[in-house]
Amino acid sequence: MQVRGLHKSFGDNEVLRGIDLEIGRGEVVCVIGPSGSGKSTLLRCVNLLEEPTKGQVFVGGTEVTDPDVDIDAVRRRIGMVFQQFNLFPHLSVTENLTLPQRRVLGRDKARAARVAADNLQRVGLAEKADAYPSSLSGGQQQRVAIARALAMGPEVMLFDEPTSALDPELVGDVLAVMRMLANEGMTMMVVTHEMTFAREVADRVVFMDDGVIVEAGPPAQVIANPAHERTRHFLSRLLDPAMADVEDDNGREGDKGLKGDKGL
Ligand SMILES: Nc1ncnc2c1ncn2[C@@H]1O[C@H](COP(=O)(O)OP(=O)(O)O)[C@@H](O)[C@H]1O
Numbered sequence: 602m603q604v605r606g607l608h609k610s611f612g613d614n615e616v617l618r619g620i621d622l623e624i625g626r627g628e629v630v631c632v633i634g635p636s637g638s639g640k641s642t643l644l645r646c647v648n649l650l651e652e653p654t655k656g657q658v659f660v661g662g663t664e665v666t667d668p669d670v671d672i673d674a675v676r677r678r679i680g681m682v683f684q685q686f687n688l689f690p691h692l693s694v695t696e697n698l699t700l701p702q703r704r705v706l707g708r709d710k711a712r713a714a715r716v717a718a719d720n721l722q723r724v725g726l727a728e729k730a731d732a733y734p735s736s737l738s739g740g741q742q743q744r745v746a747i748a749r750a751l752a753m754g755p756e757v758m759l760f761d762e763p764t765s766a767l768d769p770e771l772v773g774d775v776l777a778v779m780r781m782l783a784n785e786g787m788t789m790m791v792v793t794h795e796m797t798f799a800r801e802v803a804d805r806v807v808f809m810d811d812g813v814i815v816e817a818g819p820p821a822q823v824i825a826n827p828a829h830e831r832t833r834h835f836l837s838r839l840l841d842p843a844m845a846d847v848e849d850d851n852g853r854e855g856d857k858g859l860k861g862d863k864g865l
């Protein structure tokens with residue numbers, strides 16, 4: 602997957618200001634950065650939920666930003682998982698998985714049901730096939746949302762803060778599924794602030810601020826030894842918000858707190 606010179610404005614607000622990013626097949630890239638820095642907009646441009654103002658996006662050699670592109674064909678190749686799971690409440694878990702397969706891929710009922718069952722198995726929820734979303738925990742609902750995306754057979758999976766709406770004790774099961782996908786060789790772009798996941802699973806970490814990529818590299822570099830002050834400041838806030846407040850009072854004291862007891 603490749604992003605070239607991507608710009609996106611909403612009115613006068615230029616939210617993405619020239620993003621260049623290449624993600625190789627099977628690569629896992631975690632995107633971190635402060636709220637409002639453009640992370641969600643970047644994912645949404647890749648998936649054509651937003652139309653870029655300028656620039657190009659390629660997935661598997663196809664330019665998805667080509668005006669003549671078949672949007673449905675593009676979306677088939679890219680799975681997206683949101684912070685809010687966006688399951689249909691009036692449909693069972695299985696129906697949530699079969700509906701898009703039938704509508705978008707034209708699969709018959711039996712085939713869609715088989716693929717649904719396989720993917721529920723993959724995320725550890727085979728026994729919830731007939732349940733309704735409201736009877737599931739947030740973590741289970743998110744795993745259903747992941748299974749729904751996988752059932753479409755995507756080449757690339759995009760995750761937008763998939764665990765940030767979850768109670769802390771439910772985060773681990775979702776991350777475990779994402780870890781499994783990474784191990785299976787799925788190409789993944791993950792906006793997350795789960796730094797343990799980023800450190801252990803990501804091939805590369807990208808730090809975004811104010812619509813640009815400030816730095817990118819292996820986790821050991823970007824997380825443990827960032828080159829830029831903005832990255833250091835962001836990470837220190839993330840790892841120790843109380844410390845960040847003290848820093849703010851003192852006028853930003855750099856990487857204090859970063860190498861504390863968080864195992865970095
Ligand atoms: N549909 C939209 N219309 C107008 N402004 C938007 C829209 N989506 C996002 N923005 C603005 O774009 C900026 C970046 O938002 P976003 O990509 O959601 O950042 P992040 O995901 O990093 O928090 C914010 O200032 C936000 O208000």
Ligand SMILES: [Mg+2]
Pocket residue numbers: 640641642761
């Ligand atoms: Mg966001």
